[in-house]
Amino acid sequence: MSPRLYRTLKAGAEIAVPLAILLAWQLWTASAHSPKFPRLSTILVEFRRLWLFSQFGSDVLPSLERIGAGFGIAVAAGVALGIPFGLSSVARRAAMPHIEYWRAIPPPALLPISIVLLHSIGNTQKIAFIAFFCFFPVLLNTIDGVRGIDPTLVETARSYNIPAHERILRIVLPAALPQIAAGMRNSLSLAVIMMVLSEYFSSTNGVGYVLLISKNTFQLAPMWAAIVLIGVLGYALNLLFLLGERRVLAWHRGFRAAAPQ
Amino acid sequence: MSGTEPVLEIEHLGKTYGTGSRATHAIGDVGFRVEAGELVCVVGPSGCGKTTLLKCVGGLLRPTTGRVLLRGREVTGPPEEMALVFQEYSRSLMPWTSVRGNVLMPLRHKRLARGERKRLVEEALDAVGLTRFIDHYPWQLSGGMQQRVAIARALAYQPEILLMDEPFASVDAQVRGDLEDLVLRLREQYGVTIVFVTHDIDESVYLSDRIVVLTHSPTEVKEILDVPLPSARDQIATKELPEFAHLRAHVYRLIKRERPADPTEELTTSRSEA
Numbered sequence: 374m375s376p377r378l379y380r381t382l383k384a385g386a387e388i389a390v391p392l393a394i395l396l397a398w399q400l401w402t403a404s405a406h407s408p409k410f411p412r413l414s415t416i417l418v419e420f421r422r423l424w425l426f427s428q429f430g431s432d433v434l435p436s437l438e439r440i441g442a443g444f445g446i447a448v449a450a451g452v453a454l455g456i457p458f459g460l461s462s463v464a465r466r467a468a469m470p471h472i473e474y475w476r477a478i479p480p481p482a483l484l485p486i487s488i489v490l491l492h493s494i495g496n497t498q499k500i501a502f503i504a505f506f507c508f509f510p511v512l513l514n515t516i517d518g519v520r521g522i523d524p525t526l527v528e529t530a531r532s533y534n535i536p537a538h539e540r541i542l543r544i545v546l547p548a549a550l551p552q553i554a555a556g557m558r559n560s561l562s563l564a565v566i567m568m569v570l571s572e573y574f575s576s577t578n579g580v581g582y583v584l585l586i587s588k589n590t591f592q593l594a595p596m597w598a599a600i601v602l603i604g605v606l607g608y609a610l611n612l613l614f615l616l617g618e619r620r621v622l623a624w625h626r627g628f629r630a631a632a633p634q
Numbered sequence: 635m636s637g638t639e640p641v642l643e644i645e646h647l648g649k650t651y652g653t654g655s656r657a658t659h660a661i662g663d664v665g666f667r668v669e670a671g672e673l674v675c676v677v678g679p680s681g682c683g684k685t686t687l688l689k690c691v692g693g694l695l696r697p698t699t700g701r702v703l704l705r706g707r708e709v710t711g712p713p714e715e716m717a718l719v720f721q722e723y724s725r726s727l728m729p730w731t732s733v734r735g736n737v738l739m740p741l742r743h744k745r746l747a748r749g750e751r752k753r754l755v756e757e758a759l760d761a762v763g764l765t766r767f768i769d770h771y772p773w774q775l776s777g778g779m780q781q782r783v784a785i786a787r788a789l790a791y792q793p794e795i796l797l798m799d800e801p802f803a804s805v806d807a808q809v810r811g812d813l814e815d816l817v818l819r820l821r822e823q824y825g826v827t828i829v830f831v832t833h834d835i836d837e838s839v840y841l842s843d844r845i846v847v848l849t850h851s852p853t854e855v856k857e858i859l860d861v862p863l864p865s866a867r868d869q870i871a872t873k874e875l876p877e878f879a880h881l882r883a884h885v886y887r888l889i890k891r892e893r894p895a896d897p898t899e900e901l902t903t904s905r906s907e908a
Contacts, residue, residue, distance in 0.1 A: 525725040528694055532718040533740035533791060534711075543739065547730040624771055628729035631773040 411594045416601060419594040424602055428583065433602070436568050436580040439496065440610070443503025444564045448557055451508050455515025456541060459549070465516065476509045480567060484574050494575040503567040507560035514556025518549030551625045554618050561614055565607045580606070639705070640667040641827055642691070642795060646700035648852075649686050660686050662852030663700070668795075673821060673828040675838035677885060678848030678856075679892045684831045685721075687853070688799050691829065692718045704795075717788035721800040723781040727772040733759065734768045737787045744791075758790035759783075761820055778809035782816070789820060795827045802837070811869045814841060818867055835889065839881045840867060847888045856888050 374382075399413040411419075424433060458465045484502065491498040522545060530540050572581025580599055587596035619626075649661040660683040668674050678684050689695040691702050693712040702709040704716070712718075717740075720726040727736050737755045746754070759765055762782040764775075772780050781801055788796055798817070802810045814837060821828055832838050838845050839861060847856040863877055872878055 523725045525720055525722050526728065528689075529718075529720065529726045532692055532694055532712045532716075534714060534743070535740065536743050539743055543742075544728065547728070550730070624730045627771060628773045632724075 408593060411597060415594050416597040419598040420601055423583070423595060423598050432578050432580055432583050435496070435578050436572065437606075439499045439503055439571070439579070440564045440568050442496075442500045443567065444507055444557075444561060446500065446504040447507030447560055447564075448511050450504070451511025451556065451560075452515050452546075452553060455512045455553075456519055456545060456549075458512070459516040459519025460545070472509065472512065475505075476513075480506050480570060481574075484571065487571075488575060494577075499568070499571040499576070499579075502571045503564050506567050507564050510556040510559035510563065511553065512556075514552045514559070515549060518552030519545055521552065522548045551622055554622060558611070558614055558618070561610055562607060565603065565610065569603060639670065641670045641705055642668040642829070643703040643706075644687075644691060644700070645703065647687065647690055647697045647702065648699035649683065649690060649695065650698040659852035661690075661697075662849075662854045664848065664853055664855055665700070666846045666855060666858055668827060668829060670794075670827055671825065672843045673818075673830060673841055674844050674846060675842040676829065676831045676846045676848065677833065677835060677838045677889065678853065679850055679889055680833050682848050682851050683853045684833070684848065685799050687848075688718070688797055688829065688831050692716055692797050694718070715794040716797055717791045717793035717795075718797045719781075719784050719788050719799065719801045721803050723777065723784045723801075723804075724773070726784055727780060729771065729773050732769050732771060733764060733775070733783050736772060736783055737790050740787060740791045754790045754792070755786075758786040761789060761823060762786045762816060776809075778805045778813060781805060781813060785816070785820070789824055789826070793826060795829065798828065798830045800832055801830075803833070810837075815867075815869065817841065835882055835885045836873070839863075839878060839885060840869075840872060845881075845885060847885060850892045856892075859884070 395413060402410050402412045403414075454468075458468050480502070483505070487498050487502045487505075488494055491501060526544060526548065530544050535544070568579070569581040569584070572579035573585050576582040576585075580602055584596060584599035584603070587593070587599060644667070645665050647661060647664045648659070651658045651660060664687060666674070676684055676687065686695065690697045691709070693702075693709045693716070696710070704713055728739065731739075734755055737758055738751060741751045741754060744751075756765070756768070759768055762785055764779060764782055764786065767775060767779065772783055775783070785801070802813050805813065817828065817830070818841065820826070830838075830841055842861045844858060844860055846858050848854070849856045859881070861881060863872055863875065863881075
């Protein structure tokens with residue numbers, strides 16, 4: 374098989390398999406006549422009615438804002454704290470039990486207290502909630518990435534008297550970046566989950582809110598449309614992230630491919 | 635070369651890891667001087683603490699006993715006047731930035747005019763013959779070329795003393811010859827003093843003005859010998875000279891008379907035959 378034909382086949386399979394699943398779903402729902410499983414075509418019509426774009430501004434945008442802000446805060450805080458914890462074994466020793474403790478608590482358990490503490494079911498509470506749980510994967514991966522820096526590189530920097538701020542910005546951070554990115558990707562999918570969860574619990578708008586209200590009023594087509602949207606959002610965000618990562622970390626792919634081992 | 639002030643003095647340098655009965659005496663008592671403009675090779679059996687010694691000289695490690703003096707002042711941290719080239723070029727270069735970025739890295743914090751930095755980087759890369767590869771990533775280059783980048787980075791830093799830790803140990807023989815000649819040429823061009831650690835006896839005789847031969851660990855100086863070969867060295871002509879063969883054989887015997895490296899013995903024997 375020629376490599377070109379092989380590539381075409383692979384790309385074809387990537388598109389054909391989901392199409393086949395959707396087709397099977399449509400055929401099955403059309404013949405089943407179950408109110409719990411509306412026809413795919415019905416869901417898609419509902420999807421279009423809701424999200425393209427009558428409720429896009431009122432519900433999708435607030436959800437995206439929360440994801441963006443929560444994720445952004447988590448990344449900033451995770452990297453800012455992960456670097457000193459990665460560099461200092463004393464700081465790490467002091468911080469690790471606390472990190473492991475808070476990380477072990479299931480997010481829904483903290484949802485009520487986040488409302489009490491922040492006196493809010495508005496954006497602040499939701500962003501804080503998303504940021505809190507997205508923080509840990511970034512933090513832990515940053516710590517690992519910083520610890521994993523090649524000692525030869527550290528000694529090189531030391532021998533050239535590179536000042537601390539420059540060492541952190543130009544050596545520690547880029548060296549840890551591949552692993553930080555792995556943590557960020559983890560956090561991004563967590564952010565979508567936390568967004569739905571926080572809106573599901575107490576909210577006046579958002580995709581999670583629409584999902585909850587539709588369920589409570591037995592409107593199954595909008596409910597399914599919300600589920601489809603959440604899946605699409607998660608998929609699209611991940612795809613977007615990977616595209617960015619591929620650009621920023623192009624050196625890392627090349628470096629790994631060139632490595633002798 | 636004689637009669638000038640020593641630029642570098644290593645006095646009774648010792649390095650011990652650990653304390654009490656678990657102490658490892660890596661370096662016993664090493665002392666020698668390096669004069670300005672000299673190229674001194676430090677040779678010794680493998681495992682004799684050559685790298686440890688060089689890191690002490692470069693201020694990366696503190697010696698347990700003794701001291702290193704740079705123009706009479708004790709070295710307590712990496713001095714601005716020294717640059718170190720490591721053996722593991724692929725690990726001392728930053729894979730996320732270009733060859734230019736790597737050479738520029740130690741210059742960013744130096745007080746230099748903007749144009750001056752650029753000039754130093756380009757000049758150093760020109761000196762090692764890598765001008766064409768300035769915008770490549772290090773990992774796109776061969777091993778020998780990567781070590782050239784590391785050498786260019788050290789030169790652009792404008793050190794008085796270049797410390798080289800077995801820099802050509804992991805490149806193949808032919809490239810190695812080219813790099814040795816490059817070092818000799820750069821020494822002329824930049825007027826830099828070089829302390830070159832190697833376990834390769836031919837390399838040490840070929841490059842040096844003087845050779846410091848070390849014993850097994852706990853390391854001491856076995857002998858310091860002058861290399862009275864003509865200063866213009868040539869991979870073929872110099873190595874054909876009878877003096878080259880004599881010196882090579884002499885250093886070989888000195889090192890061979892050291893017992894073969896046995897990791898348990900290295901820690902316990904205080905001294906091999908002197």
